[in-house]
Amino acid sequence: MSEIRYDRLHDTHVLIAPERLRHPDTPAEFIEPSIPEPCPFCEGNESMTPREIFALRPEGGFPNERGWETRVVPNLFKAVQIETPPNHHFGLFEYWEGFGAHEVIIDTPRHTTSMCDWTHAEAVAWLKTLRQRVGDLRRDGRLVYISLFKNEGRNAGATMSHCHTQLIALPMIPKSFSELYRRSNEYYQTSGHALMESILSHEEEIQTRIIEKKDEFTSFCPYGSAYPFEVMISSAKATGQIDTLSRTRIDTVASLLISTLQRLRRQLGVFHFNLWISTPPLIDTEGIGSFDLCRFTIRIMPRLYRHGGFENATGIIINPVSPELAAKLLRESIHE
Ligand SMILES: [Zn+2]
Ligand SMILES: [Zn+2]
Numbered sequence: 001m002s003e004i005r006y007d008r009l010h011d012t013h014v015l016i017a018p019e020r021l022r023h024p025d026t027p028a029e030f031i032e033p034s035i036p037e038p039c040p041f042c043e044g045n046e047s048m049t050p051r052e053i054f055a056l057r058p059e060g061g062f063p064n065e066r067g068w069e070t071r072v073v074p075n076l077f078k079a080v081q082i083e084t085p086p087n088h089h090f091g092l093f094e095y096w097e098g099f100g101a102h103e104v105i106i107d108t109p110r111h112t113t114s115m116c117d118w119t120h121a122e123a124v125a126w127l128k129t130l131r132q133r134v135g136d137l138r139r140d141g142r143l144v145y146i147s148l149f150k151n152e153g154r155n156a157g158a159t160m161s162h163c164h165t166q167l168i169a170l171p172m173i174p175k176s177f178s179e180l181y182r183r184s185n186e187y188y189q190t191s192g193h194a195l196m197e198s199i200l201s202h203e204e205e206i207q208t209r210i211i212e213k214k215d216e217f218t219s220f221c222p223y224g225s226a227y228p229f230e231v232m233i234s235s236a237k238a239t240g241q242i243d244t245l246s247r248t249r250i251d252t253v254a255s256l257l258i259s260t261l262q263r264l265r266r267q268l269g270v271f272h273f274n275l276w277i278s279t280p281p282l283i284d285t286e287g288i289g290s291f292d293l294c295r296f297t298i299r300i301m302p303r304l305y306r307h308g309g310f311e312n313a314t315g316i317i318i319n320p321v322s323p324e325l326a327a328k329l330l331r332e333s334i335h336e
Pocket of ligand 1: 040
């Protein structure tokens with residue numbers, strides 16, 4: 001039986017329709033993006049990228065040379081530029097000049113093409129790097145919102161196979177997020193709880209969509225999953241955001257992330273996915289209220305199916321795998 005579910009978190013509907021389960025449209029293993037020879041993101045090829053903005057070099061060393069754990073460079077094909085003045089033009093055809101930051105985080109010096117193969121240390125280095133970048137960009141008073149995301153594999157829009165993450169900082173809050181934060185505040189006014197706190201305590205009661213818990217963090221398949229095997233890692237408590245997460249919490253999130261990805265890999269084989277990390281706006285330009293109610297969240301969206309006309313016409317995504325089934329399979333998917 002199919003169900004049209006209301007996703008309270010994103011204020012949207014999803015159609016959970018197990019009848020539509022079929023083979024994935026495009027088997028992931030056959031269409032890896034081609035690896036340029038040599039790979040500009042591999043250690044030793046630092047001269048092939050623009051000069052680095054930041055690198056994690058625990059042993060010290062020189063910029064743009066070997067010896068890094070993660071490396072951050074400007075995106076060659078920038079969507080927005082930090083050199084552009086942050087001008088906002090009002091009117092019927094309102095626009096901002098293309099001001100902002102567009103950075104690429106090279107997640108690891110070794111040529112690995114999947115986050116599912118990362119070590120715990122790699123996940124920790126990645127989170128520490130994101131923490132540093134958001135903390136650093138926060139000091140630029142012109143930047144209002146930071147989007148942190150990963151596209152892994154061609155079905156997810158990746159054009160480079162070496163693991164990398166993108167950061168886009170904007171002079172405004174994207175509409176869907178200003179609405180999300182506004183709803184969080186409204187929810188708090190009426191219930192006295194943060195929305196994620198209520199969602200997780202309810203998930204805790206019914207258990208069917210929970211995959212794993214570690215300290216304050218939980219991995220679960222959200223009720224309104226728009227993608228098959230969609231997973232969220234979040235916390236009911238205020239644990240800080242990416243730029244204020246403690247070292248201990250980074251360690252916990254890294255373990256849960258690696259464990260989740262390994263479960264997904266065992267269940268799905270090689271799969272492509274999008275991932276994003278929530279970052280509340282740096283500045284409240286919209287008069288939204290407190291961002292303390294926002295919980296640190298990682299959302300993983302496997303891209304097993306292409307979207308078609310119905311999705312385009314209605315904005316309602318059809319997901320043929322119920323999150324209850326996905327969570328059950330992922331829970332049972334334990335390391336042999
Ligand atoms: Zn590489
Ligand atoms: Zn309940």
